Amino acid sequence: MKHYLSINDVDSLPAWVEEAITLKQNPLQDNALGKGKTICLLFFNNSLRTRLSTQKAAMNLGMEVMVMNFGSEGWILEYEDGTIMDQGTSEHIKEAARVVSQYCNVVAIRAFAKLKDKAKDEAEEVLTGFAKYASVPVVNMESSTAHPLQALADAITLKEFNTKINPKVVLSWAPHPKALPHAVANSFVEMMKLQNANFVITHPEGYELNSEITKGCTIEHDQKRALENADFVYVKNWSSYSEYGKVLKQDSSWMMTQAKLGGAKFMHCLPVRRNVVVEDAVLDGDQSLVVHQANNRTFSAQIVLKKILESL
Amino acid sequence: MKHYLSINDVDSLPAWVEEAITLKQNPLQDNALGKGKTICLLFFNNSLRTRLSTQKAAMNLGMEVMVMNFGSEGWILEYEDGTIMDQGTSEHIKEAARVVSQYCNVVAIRAFAKLKDKAKDEAEEVLTGFAKYASVPVVNMESSTAHPLQALADAITLKEFNTKINPKVVLSWAPHPKALPHAVANSFVEMMKLQNANFVITHPEGYELNSEITKGCTIEHDQKRALENADFVYVKNWSSYSEYGKVLKQDSSWMMTQAKLGGAKFMHCLPVRRNVVVEDAVLDGDQSLVVHQANNRTFSAQIVLKKILESL
């Protein structure tokens, strides 16, 4: 594996999930693998879980870690070719990516969608720019359109808690006061397409995700019907994709409640707004897997870094 | 020891001070103790000494360290139960504390008093929230009402420089242009109550500290009388506690001078405003212990972390 940009960079999801669960039993088992190797975590946006779990995973592997908030600590990057750089940007991605590559063995990048310009967000200029010009492997710590470390952690969590051959897994949209990106939902959908499951996506009309990603998935606009007999309910807000970045609906009727959840397990990537996205009773109850999911972020990062280190 | 939230979490102050002085002779003696263990330092406020000395202490013990500026790098936390989180906060302390606990073996927190609402500051929502929901030990790196790592460093410094059975130790208020919290003064008072000393607190009227903390202490409003025959003078500004967070007095008559100090040793937690809190002559003279106190911050953190690691 050269880069880890998408969940589709996993060659065998079941094998990786199995291996991640094994190393979770003994997180320091590969502590010699990363000796003398360095990872550089570059944050263009805020982070709690990703920041700490990716550091932890790298340290478990014996790597050295350098963390940098690119926006506030570095220089504003230019991504366009041929620009006369006499305005706000001070350094081109071509130089930045090549230079950073020389100080580490792996670069990990977080750069969210700005939700102003669909084409620009889908071009993934930060992640793609680093992947194109870096001379070392690049790991996606959430880009405009994908969050594959989260999706891999979710796959691990599903494996740990699933008891059925063909569980019913529902991805349900939820309300949120701010416009949020599609990255988590996209990667969850892509990951589910690699699984055996009865997978249903439910959201109000107007909240269709990118149809290239959801192609082949069941989409149900009636949340109640979608949730019937669900084994796992993954809740997440996203803004409109067709009316790009718009918040079309805020009413609380789509909030997840214990009553709606029934006997299903509840999943969310966090951070989560209580009593907006999901009611307290769900998060405070036994069916919530959110803390397990967050724990598995360490092991999804660790399996990805392990695979990269093995291929160096 | 589960958490280190207050100087009263020390089971035997003389024993800890003794042990800290011993490990100061050979700071790397317990370098194997923290191997494979991680501490996460979460800063909700600025820090120089605490940031560096706590890192240093953890590294001396062989631990891995992750440092995070929670405010600028993470998400704004909610602390109230039952809130409909449709406003500025994006993540609840319940999730944040549980999640962070999974990435490390110890969490250390700095969260100052905001000095707007006494009840809220005294509720210590950040520190108490982490202590309540974290599944790992929590260390107080200065909270709204306490700074027990500083107080422990001060106890070490007093021990190193004291030559008497019953030294006279004076805590003297000093002027300052900004409203400052009570945390350092509170913990110093609590620490002195665990010591054999003739301890006197002096401040202008209106600057009484929380009477639950100063209960049993001698309070003297005449600074000159308080300082008579002092062996150690600990100078610190704090804002009014009764008129909560107000600056009642700024005149320089309470500034510490070499003349007032006499033959006593001078102590301050730093940072200190020269020629406002204390005149240059004191800080530049031989009686100042401020740099020694700052050095002992490493060893107060190290003894606390050592005790925690031993109890894991």
Place this chain on the structure above:
Amino acid sequence: MKHYLSINDVDSLPAWVEEAITLKQNPLQDNALGKGKTICLLFFNNSLRTRLSTQKAAMNLGMEVMVMNFGSEGWILEYEDGTIMDQGTSEHIKEAARVVSQYCNVVAIRAFAKLKDKAKDEAEEVLTGFAKYASVPVVNMESSTAHPLQALADAITLKEFNTKINPKVVLSWAPHPKALPHAVANSFVEMMKLQNANFVITHPEGYELNSEITKGCTIEHDQKRALENADFVYVKNWSSYSEYGKVLKQDSSWMMTQAKLGGAKFMHCLPVRRNVVVEDAVLDGDQSLVVHQANNRTFSAQIVLKKILESL
């Protein structure tokens, strides 16, 4: 060597360059030298290369690293003696430098020129303050008037790519939309004065550097004539020194082009504004050494830290 504040702190440039090239072959060869030693990197300004390469160099030597953004994470420092500190500054350099020294074995400082007040910039209050009051060696990670880690990296790069006994090296001013400091140019000139080379400085009239630094150097205001038969062309913008901090000229006629460059190697310290300072064709061509220069930042920092560690 006590401190590394200027390229003139190098006792023998050829010997250091040779040793740096040797350790570049095996960067971990001195990994035991820094064991149990700590470096503290204090940033008063943004940084990409310096931040990462200095960390990397320290880690290659087995040191522990603490990184701190002094401005946003610490306290605002006072540098003047005798000030009544009742305004914006909260801590004096005397305390800060002494205190930080106790938490590490080496302190490295980045503090740019503010370009408002020549005398103040030339006093180098931050760097000089730390060097004066710190009890450990201080490394300059770019100060108001000097960037000796860059100049040393440039010397390494010149050595690696030079094939002549007496190469022609040209330092050429280039346009830039913002007023930039003189530090890189100053240290490059000082470094060239320690080399055998035909060294020419070219810039428009009004852009003369500090004449104490350029004393003895050839200055040519005709860029075309300066570039004739050049082997290496080092391009860099700086603001006016005589009309201190002013941008006198922005027209693009001084931009470096492939046509002007001829067969010479192109050098720049980065970050560089494409098509303002230098055209794309140069940076994207084979004659550009900028990525090599950035790589050598690790080894210039590593040789400096090695010399310091050997002298502790």
